[in-house]
Amino acid sequence: DTAVSQTPKYLVTQMGNDKSIKCEQNLGHDTMYWYKQDSKKFLKIMFSYNNKELIINETVPNRFSPKSPDKAHLNLHINSLELGDSAVYFCASSPFDRNTEAFFGQGTRLTVV
Amino acid sequence: AQSVTQPDIHITVSEGASLELRCNYSYGATPYLFWYVQSPGQGLQLLLKYFSGDTLVQGIKGFEAEFKRSQSSFNLRKPSVHWSDAAEYFCAVVASGTASKLTFGTGTRLQVTL
Numbered sequence: 001d002t003a004v005s006q007t008p009k010y011l012v013t014q015m016g017n018d019k020s021i022k023c024e025q026n027l028g029h030d031t032m033y034w035y036k037q038d039s040k041k042f043l044k045i046m047f048s049y050n051n052k053e054l055i056i057n058e059t060v061p062n063r064f065s066p067k068s069p070d071k072a073h074l075n076l077h078i079n080s081l082e083l084g085d086s087a088v089y090f091c092a093s094s095p096f097d098r099n100t101e102a103f104f105g106q107g108t109r110l111t112v113v
Numbered sequence: 114a115q116s117v118t119q120p121d122i123h124i125t126v127s128e129g130a131s132l133e134l135r136c137n138y139s140y141g142a143t144p145y146l147f148w149y150v151q152s153p154g155q156g157l158q159l160l161l162k163y164f165s166g167d168t169l170v171q172g173i174k175g176f177e178a179e180f181k182r183s184q185s186s187f188n189l190r191k192p193s194v195h196w197s198d199a200a201e202y203f204c205a206v207v208a209s210g211t212a213s214k215l216t217f218g219t220g221t222r223l224q225v226t227l
């Protein structure tokens with residue numbers, strides 16, 4: 001049973017396209033996140049949702065729009081893709097409490113050509 | 114603002130040798146600290162965490178880390194490295210606030226020679 005699952009694992013698309021990445025967790029957690037890992041392996045948070053409510057938005061271009069239909073799902077939609085959006089995107093989840101760790105999905109490698 | 118520094122970008126050790134990966138943090142309050150490992154093409158797996166209490170914490174795969182408040186450090190150690198330990202290792206701190214927003218270091222790539 002995969003705790004945090006993302007689809008697709010790989011995504012290759014052309015500049016200007018719109019694409020979505022889906023994330024689901026079966027851990028019963030309240031909080032979900034999107035992190036971006038750039039080509040130098042640096043990881044940075046993009047968004048966080050708690051019970052479908054946006055609680056963290058880290059200066060991300062508004063071409064990126066997260067959507068949480070329920071607390072087990074957090075999808076990431078990206079409009080007008082640019083070359084610089086190429087990265088690995090990780091979904092994660094955790095209980096709404098600092099005394100816990102985040103559980104990560106396997107990542108989605110997005111390549112914009 | 115909180116930050117995490119991993120001064121070693123790349124470390125190479127021989128199989129069976131001991132390992133220490135360095136991590137320094139900057140955070141105003143009591144930090145919650147983590148080490149994650151990322152194998153090639155894989156997601157992030159938690160190795161260990163420190164929230165409070167005993168400053169020497171044990172993790173999975175034979176790893177341990179020691180929290181030293183005076184040095185603002187949380188170094189990761191393993192007494193005998195296996196070839197399968199080759200991976201990218203990330204130290205992270207939870208920032209203040211009500212959500213577990215992780216701030217990561219830049220990572221250390223571990224190469225293991227046979």
